[in-house]
Amino acid sequence: VASKTLRIQILPLLSDNFSYVLHDSHSTLATIIDPSESSPVRKFLAKEALNLELIICTHHHLDHVGGAQELADQKVPIWASDYDRSRIAGCTRGLSDSEEVLVAGHKMRVIFVPGHTLGQIALYFEEASALFVGDTLFSLGCGRLFEGTADQMIASLNKLMALPDETKIYFGHEYTLRNGEFVESLNLNLPELKTYLQHVRDLRSKGNFSTPSLLDLEKRLNPFLNAHSVEEWTRRRALRNHF
Numbered sequence: 001v002a003s004k005t006l007r008i009q010i011l012p013l014l015s016d017n018f019s020y021v022l023h024d025s026h027s028t029l030a031t032i033i034d035p036s037e038s039s040p041v042r043k044f045l046a047k048e049a050l051n052l053e054l055i056i057c058t059h060h061h062l063d064h065v066g067g068a069q070e071l072a073d074q075k076v077p078i079w080a081s082d083y084d085r086s087r088i089a090g091c092t093r094g095l096s097d098s099e100e101v102l103v104a105g106h107k108m109r110v111i112f113v114p115g116h117t118l119g120q121i122a123l124y125f126e127e128a129s130a131l132f133v134g135d136t137l138f139s140l141g142c143g144r145l146f147e148g149t150a151d152q153m154i155a156s157l158n159k160l161m162a163l164p165d166e167t168k169i170y171f172g173h174e175y176t177l178r179n180g181e182f183v184e185s186l187n188l189n190l191p192e193l194k195t196y197l198q199h200v201r202d203l204r205s206k207g208n209f210s211t212p213s214l215l216d217l218e219k220r221l222n223p224f225l226n227a228h229s230v231e232e233w234t235r236r237r238a239l240r241n242h243f
């Protein structure tokens with residue numbers, strides 16, 4: 001039996017958003033995560049000869065759902081957290097925390113991560129070591145607290161940190177270099193930061209992206225994963241809001 005491989009393609013949308021197109025290597029049926037807009041997605045799917053079978057939105061913000069209904073065209077299901085079901089137009093199914101479902105032929109676990117919004121979910125594919133975090137976690141940063149509290153966000157980040165170190169983090173925005181400037185401004189003792197930022201600058205200068213990052217690296221360098229207390233975390237979040 002040929003082995004099944006989850007293929008993950010990065011699709012940059014709007015000014016700095018990422019959508020992700022998933023399909024099994026033996027199938028042309030694709031799932032898209034967080035389609036901000038529809039027409040570039042349609043073009044991409046046509047170019048890759050993929051047929052859309054499922055849309056998943058990590059949270060209800062417009063830059064993560066904006067293209068969903070048009071792409072669905074009342075035929076393709078739209079999934080989100082059960083919390084967001086009523087506030088994402090066209091949503092056909094609400095997912096619950098820890099629920100396991102098949103997506104693109106691969107087992108996906110839903111992880112509730114309230115903080116950025118109260119309905120935010122992360123999507124975990126254990127076999128592929130892939131985690132889609134929406135706006136909960138960025139490389140060297142994390143989402144703003146639009147709806148949740150610092151305690152909720154920290155609990156959510158701790159859930160993600162409990163996953164294996166080799167987990168690849170697919171995040172929602174290309175903010176890495178700006179986040180890097182912020183981390184530098186904190187003057188933490190992180191000798192590895194310089195090397196990582198040079199790597200990201202090289203990627204960006206060639207038109208590539210910094211997603212996915214690695215959980216292991218984020219645990220060491222991300223100021224929202226290595227804070228020592230809630231107070232320190234909250235102070236860093238406030239500083240970043242005005243950076």
Ligand SMILES: [Fe+2]
Pocket residue numbers: 059061116135
């Ligand atoms: Fe958001």
